[in-house]
Amino acid sequence: MGTLESYSEIQKTPFYAHCEPPLNEQHSSMVHQLPHQMLSCWRVLTLLCCWSCSCGVVRLVEFCYRKRPTSLSAKSSKLGKYWNWRNFKRLIYAYSTCYVVGKHVGELVVCSGPSMYPTIHDGDLVIAERLSVTLGNLRRGDIVGALSPTQPEQLLCKRLTGMAYDRVTNCQVLPTGRIPKGHIYLEGDNALLSTDSRFFGPVPEGLVQIRLVLRGESNSVAALLKKAHRGWPHHQQPIHLGSLDETDPLLRNFADLRDVLNSVNDLCDMNPDTFLSPFLDVIRSEQTNGPVTAQALSSVAKFLSYGLIDSTSIKASNAVENIADAVTHAKFVGSSDSSSDEVVLLKILQVLRTLLLTPVGRLLSNESVCEMMQSCFRICFESALSELLRKAAESTLADMTQLLFTRLPSFKEDIRHPYIRKLEERSALRRETETPEAISVKPTSHIPYGLPCARELLRFLIALTNPLDRANTESMILMGLNLLTVALEAGADHLQNYSLLMPLVKNELCRALLQLLDTEKLPVFASTNRVCFLLFEALRTSLKFQMESYFIKLKSIVTSEQSRICYEQKEMALESIVELWRIPGLVTELYLNYDCDLYCSNLFEDLTKLLLENAFPVLGLRSTHILSLDALLTVIDTIDVNCVYRQAGGFQSRISPNxxxxxxxxxxxxxxxxxxxxxxxxxxxxxxxxxxxxxxSTSELKVNEIDDETSALLESLLPASAVRANRMAPSKRLPSIGEVIERKKQKRIITEGTDLFNQDPKKGVEFLREKGILKTPLDPSDVVAWLRGNPRLDKKRIADYICNRKNLAVLDAFVRSFPFENTRLDDALRMFLETFRLPGEAAEISMVMQHFADHWYRANGEPFNHVDAAFTLAYAVIMLNTDQHNPQVRRNQQPMQVECFKRNLSGTNGGQDFDSDMLEQMFHAIRTEEIVMPAEQVGLVKENYLWKVLLRRGETKEGEFIHVPAGWNDHDLFAIIWGPATAALSFVFDKSDQESILQKSLNGYRKCASIAAHYGMSDVFDNLIIHLCKFSTLMTSAEGGVNAFTSTL
Known part of the structure; x- marks a missing residue:
C-alpha cells in the first residue's frame, strides 16, 4: 500500500485505478463493485446499509398505509388505535434512520451536466457515500462531490486528480504549481465543458461532502483514452468529444460494449471474448500510451482474479488464448520517464502470472505458455530495466515453474502429440552428443498444455546453466539454477516417470552441473550444490554414474592445492557431502552400489579416507575439520540409531515410495x-x-511392529529427530550378505588383474583365468565382455591383445560385439575406433579393418556389390581423416577436396561407383569432426568422450542402482568407518578446548562403544578403552607407580 501511494505521488498525471463503472445496472453491485470490496470492506457495509434502509422505508410505508377493516367493538377500536400508534412510531424510526444514514453514511444522488462525460451521463442515478470523506480515505482517481468555492450552494461532481503537495501544470490561478496543504485538485473528465480547479484553484478538503461509488473497467479505460486524445496539458482548441466514439475504433469498441452489457441479464450468458476484446485491442494497439495500457492490463487481471471467465465454458479456451497472445505482444507509446514504462511491464507480469495460476490457465496451449514464460525471460535479461522489475519477473517465473512441475503427475506422455512426434523425428537425425533444439509445433486443434511445455522449460533452464555458452552471464546462470531448484523441489520425484524428461536430466543437466563445480564464483557454486542435492536425493536410482562423478568432483575440490580454489569452496564441498550422507540409507547405498560394484570406484572407502585426512588440523581447528568429523559421525549416529531399534525389537515400520x-x-x-x-x-x-x-498400503515395508512400551523406551533413548524414514521403497532384488562379500572379493581380484593387464595383457588375462574371473578354457565372448566393460583398461594394451594373431577368435568376437545395424560406415568406424587404439603397423591395421568391414557389410544387409568394397571404403575414410587433420600432411600438400575423394573411389564398388550423396556426407562428416582416440586427448574432446562412455554404461545393467532399507549391512559399514572415526575423535578431542566440540567427541566415543558391544567387536572396544585411558592419564600414573616401586627395591 505504501509503495503504491509513494509511486502515485510522483506522477504528473492522475491515477485512475479506482474508477469502476458497472457493466450494467443489474450487476453493478454484484460483479464490478468487487474491486471496491477488495480495497475497503467498510464501503460494502455502506452500500448494504443504504440498500437495507431504503427497503425498510418502503416496506414500512406500505405497512402503515395499507387498508384495514373497521372494528365495531370497543376492544377492536382500542386495538386499531394501538396499531396506528405502533405504525406511527415505526415511521418516525424509519425516517430518523434514513436521515442519519443519508447525513453520515450515504445516499442516492442524481447527476446533471456534461462535465463528467463519458464517465457519468446527464441524469445518471449513482450511490454516494460519506464515510470515506469523514475518515479521510480519499484517493487520487475518486469521483467526489464538493461544494463550489465560488458558489457555496452548488455541489460539484468532479474527479480528484491531485492532493496536497502535488505539482500541477494546468492551473491558471496557482503560481507555485504545488497544491497547498489541506487542499485537493478537482477536474472534470470532459475538460472542455468543465469548470474546475484549473480556473478556481485547489479546493479545501472541508468542502468535500461525498464520494461517488459507481464505475467499472470499461469506462475507466475509455476515460483514459479520451484524455490521451486531448493530450496533457490540455489543448486550447475545442474538440467535440461525442465524435471520438465514432472516429476512434478503440473507443467505439467500448461504446458497443456498454450497449451489449445493458442488454444482458447475466454475465455468464456472454462470450468472454465479447467483454475482453476491447481491452485486448487496447493492449495490442501501438497508439496507446502507458497509463491506458496499464489500466487495460489491470482490468484483465481483475477479470481473471474474480473468476469472470468460466473454466467449464467451451469458449473459455479461446478467450485465454487471446489474452495470452495480446499480453505477450503488448505495445504502447513509451514516455520519457522509464519508471512509468516499467509500471506497464509490471502489469504485464501480473496478468501473465494470474492467467497461468487461475483455473482457466489449464486451458492454455503449450505454445501460449512457452510464449508467456519467454516474455518474462526477456524482462529478466533486459539490463536496462531496474533490478526491482527484473526480480519481479524472476519471481513470476518461479511461480510458473512451480505450477508446471507440481502438475507433472497429471501430465500424460502421449506419443501421438505433434511435439513428441517431431522430437522423435529430429532425435533420429541428430547425433548422440548433440543437444536437442527448441521445437515449435502448431497443432491442428487446441490442446491444453502439458508435458511438452514442461520439457521446453526444463530444456531452456538447462541451457541457461551451460557454462560453455559464453552468452550465459553469471546472473543468467544463477537464475537458471534458482528456477531448477524450484522445479526439483516441486516435481523431482515424478521426473523419472517420463522418458521425455529423463534424457535431459541424465545428459545435459548433470553435465552442466558438474562443469559448474569448476567455477570460482561462490554463489554459483552454492546454487549448483543445492540443485545436485535435490537431484540425487530423488533420482539417484537413475543417475548412478552421475552421482559417482559428483562425489569424485567434490573430493577433488576438498583435496585440491590450487590457489584458485578458496577455503570457502572447500567448506561448501564438505557441507554438501555431510548433507548427502544424512539422507537415510544413502551411505549404505554408496557402499553397495559403488564399493561392491566390479568397475566402480570404492566411493565410500575413498570418502572416508578423505574425511579422516581432513579432520586432522595442522595449524588450528577450523570449520572444515569439524565438518569432516560431522560427516564421519553422521554414519556412526545412523548405525547407533539402527542398533537401538534392533535392541528394542523393532525397526522403521513405514517406508513409502509415495x-x-x-x-x-x-x-x-x-x-x-x-x-x-x-x-x-x-x-x-x-x-x-x-x-x-x-x-x-502395499508399498510399505514392515519389519517389526513397535508397541507403546517399546516406543516410550525409544523416545527416552533417542532424540525426536534421530530417525528419518527412507522415502523410497527398497529394490525388489536385494543381494544377500554372502553375495556382497563375494562381489567385494571379485572386485579386488579384477582390480589387481586390470593393473597387471595394463603392464602385460597376456599375464593379466592369465591371472584372471587362474582366479576364476574368466572361464577355463578361455571363452572369447567372456574376454570381450571384460575388455569392453572395464573402463580402466589401457586402450593401447587392448589393441596389442586383440591384434595378436594368436587371439584372432577374440578379435572376431570383439568386432561382432558392436551393433552396426542401420549405421553409416564412417559413423560405425568412429564408434569402433573409440574403444581401442589402432596399431601402427600396416599389416595389423589391414587385419583389423578386414574384420570390421566384414561385420559391417553383413549387419547392414550387404549394401555394396562386394565385401571388399566395404573394406576399401573404410580404409579410404581412415586415409581421408589423416589427410584432413594431420598437421604434417597439411604442411606438405593441400587437403583433399570432395571431388578428389570421389575420384579416388571411382570403380571400387565391384567395378561401379559408390553413391555420390553418401560419399559427400561422409567427406563433410570427417572434414568437420576428426576421428580421434578420445582417451588420449585432453580438454573438451576427452571430457565429451568420457561423458559419452558414462551415459552408455548407465543404459546397461551395470547402471542399475539398488535401494536398500536403512540399517542394511551396518556391520560392514562400521568395520570400515570405526578406525577413521575414532582416530579423528581422538585428535579433535586432544586439540580442542571448546565445550561443544568436546561433548560431540565424547558422544561419538559412546556411540562407537555401543555399536561395538551390539556386534560383539571386542577389538573395537579395546581400542576405544586405550584411547580414553590416554586422555584420562590413568596409563601415565600407572607407569609412574611402577617406577617408584622399582626404585625402592
Whole structure:
C-alpha cells in the first residue's frame, strides 16, 4: 500500500485505478463493485446499509398505509388505535434512520451536466457515500462531490486528480504549481465543458461532502483514452468529444460494449471474448500510451482474479488464448520517464502470472505458455530495466515453474502429440552428443498444455546453466539454477516417470552441473550444490554414474592445492557431502552400489579416507575439520540409531515410495483461487482418511511392529529427530550378505588383474583365468565382455591383445560385439575406433579393418556389390581423416577436396561407383569432426568422450542402482568407518578446548562403544578403552607407580 501511494505521488498525471463503472445496472453491485470490496470492506457495509434502509422505508410505508377493516367493538377500536400508534412510531424510526444514514453514511444522488462525460451521463442515478470523506480515505482517481468555492450552494461532481503537495501544470490561478496543504485538485473528465480547479484553484478538503461509488473497467479505460486524445496539458482548441466514439475504433469498441452489457441479464450468458476484446485491442494497439495500457492490463487481471471467465465454458479456451497472445505482444507509446514504462511491464507480469495460476490457465496451449514464460525471460535479461522489475519477473517465473512441475503427475506422455512426434523425428537425425533444439509445433486443434511445455522449460533452464555458452552471464546462470531448484523441489520425484524428461536430466543437466563445480564464483557454486542435492536425493536410482562423478568432483575440490580454489569452496564441498550422507540409507547405498560394484570406484572407502585426512588440523581447528568429523559421525549416529531399534525389537515400520518430499502449495493469487485450494485440500484429506481406514498400503515395508512400551523406551533413548524414514521403497532384488562379500572379493581380484593387464595383457588375462574371473578354457565372448566393460583398461594394451594373431577368435568376437545395424560406415568406424587404439603397423591395421568391414557389410544387409568394397571404403575414410587433420600432411600438400575423394573411389564398388550423396556426407562428416582416440586427448574432446562412455554404461545393467532399507549391512559399514572415526575423535578431542566440540567427541566415543558391544567387536572396544585411558592419564600414573616401586627395591 505504501509503495503504491509513494509511486502515485510522483506522477504528473492522475491515477485512475479506482474508477469502476458497472457493466450494467443489474450487476453493478454484484460483479464490478468487487474491486471496491477488495480495497475497503467498510464501503460494502455502506452500500448494504443504504440498500437495507431504503427497503425498510418502503416496506414500512406500505405497512402503515395499507387498508384495514373497521372494528365495531370497543376492544377492536382500542386495538386499531394501538396499531396506528405502533405504525406511527415505526415511521418516525424509519425516517430518523434514513436521515442519519443519508447525513453520515450515504445516499442516492442524481447527476446533471456534461462535465463528467463519458464517465457519468446527464441524469445518471449513482450511490454516494460519506464515510470515506469523514475518515479521510480519499484517493487520487475518486469521483467526489464538493461544494463550489465560488458558489457555496452548488455541489460539484468532479474527479480528484491531485492532493496536497502535488505539482500541477494546468492551473491558471496557482503560481507555485504545488497544491497547498489541506487542499485537493478537482477536474472534470470532459475538460472542455468543465469548470474546475484549473480556473478556481485547489479546493479545501472541508468542502468535500461525498464520494461517488459507481464505475467499472470499461469506462475507466475509455476515460483514459479520451484524455490521451486531448493530450496533457490540455489543448486550447475545442474538440467535440461525442465524435471520438465514432472516429476512434478503440473507443467505439467500448461504446458497443456498454450497449451489449445493458442488454444482458447475466454475465455468464456472454462470450468472454465479447467483454475482453476491447481491452485486448487496447493492449495490442501501438497508439496507446502507458497509463491506458496499464489500466487495460489491470482490468484483465481483475477479470481473471474474480473468476469472470468460466473454466467449464467451451469458449473459455479461446478467450485465454487471446489474452495470452495480446499480453505477450503488448505495445504502447513509451514516455520519457522509464519508471512509468516499467509500471506497464509490471502489469504485464501480473496478468501473465494470474492467467497461468487461475483455473482457466489449464486451458492454455503449450505454445501460449512457452510464449508467456519467454516474455518474462526477456524482462529478466533486459539490463536496462531496474533490478526491482527484473526480480519481479524472476519471481513470476518461479511461480510458473512451480505450477508446471507440481502438475507433472497429471501430465500424460502421449506419443501421438505433434511435439513428441517431431522430437522423435529430429532425435533420429541428430547425433548422440548433440543437444536437442527448441521445437515449435502448431497443432491442428487446441490442446491444453502439458508435458511438452514442461520439457521446453526444463530444456531452456538447462541451457541457461551451460557454462560453455559464453552468452550465459553469471546472473543468467544463477537464475537458471534458482528456477531448477524450484522445479526439483516441486516435481523431482515424478521426473523419472517420463522418458521425455529423463534424457535431459541424465545428459545435459548433470553435465552442466558438474562443469559448474569448476567455477570460482561462490554463489554459483552454492546454487549448483543445492540443485545436485535435490537431484540425487530423488533420482539417484537413475543417475548412478552421475552421482559417482559428483562425489569424485567434490573430493577433488576438498583435496585440491590450487590457489584458485578458496577455503570457502572447500567448506561448501564438505557441507554438501555431510548433507548427502544424512539422507537415510544413502551411505549404505554408496557402499553397495559403488564399493561392491566390479568397475566402480570404492566411493565410500575413498570418502572416508578423505574425511579422516581432513579432520586432522595442522595449524588450528577450523570449520572444515569439524565438518569432516560431522560427516564421519553422521554414519556412526545412523548405525547407533539402527542398533537401538534392533535392541528394542523393532525397526522403521513405514517406508513409502509415495511419501515424496513435501509438495509446495501454489501461492494464493486471489480469494477465488485460495478458496478452490481449500476445497481441493479438504477433498484430498477425506480421500486419504477413507484410504487409511481400509488398510495399509502395499508399498510399505514392515519389519517389526513397535508397541507403546517399546516406543516410550525409544523416545527416552533417542532424540525426536534421530530417525528419518527412507522415502523410497527398497529394490525388489536385494543381494544377500554372502553375495556382497563375494562381489567385494571379485572386485579386488579384477582390480589387481586390470593393473597387471595394463603392464602385460597376456599375464593379466592369465591371472584372471587362474582366479576364476574368466572361464577355463578361455571363452572369447567372456574376454570381450571384460575388455569392453572395464573402463580402466589401457586402450593401447587392448589393441596389442586383440591384434595378436594368436587371439584372432577374440578379435572376431570383439568386432561382432558392436551393433552396426542401420549405421553409416564412417559413423560405425568412429564408434569402433573409440574403444581401442589402432596399431601402427600396416599389416595389423589391414587385419583389423578386414574384420570390421566384414561385420559391417553383413549387419547392414550387404549394401555394396562386394565385401571388399566395404573394406576399401573404410580404409579410404581412415586415409581421408589423416589427410584432413594431420598437421604434417597439411604442411606438405593441400587437403583433399570432395571431388578428389570421389575420384579416388571411382570403380571400387565391384567395378561401379559408390553413391555420390553418401560419399559427400561422409567427406563433410570427417572434414568437420576428426576421428580421434578420445582417451588420449585432453580438454573438451576427452571430457565429451568420457561423458559419452558414462551415459552408455548407465543404459546397461551395470547402471542399475539398488535401494536398500536403512540399517542394511551396518556391520560392514562400521568395520570400515570405526578406525577413521575414532582416530579423528581422538585428535579433535586432544586439540580442542571448546565445550561443544568436546561433548560431540565424547558422544561419538559412546556411540562407537555401543555399536561395538551390539556386534560383539571386542577389538573395537579395546581400542576405544586405550584411547580414553590416554586422555584420562590413568596409563601415565600407572607407569609412574611402577617406577617408584622399582626404585625402592
Amino acid at each position: 511419501s515424496s518430499s513435501t509438495q509446495l502449495r501454489l501461492p494464493a493469487i486471489s480469494g477465488f483461487s485460495f478458496g478452490k485450494q481449500i476445497e481441493h485440500s479438504e477433498e484430498k484429506n477425506e480421500n486419504m482418511a477413507s484410504d487409511n481406514t481400509t488398510g495399509r
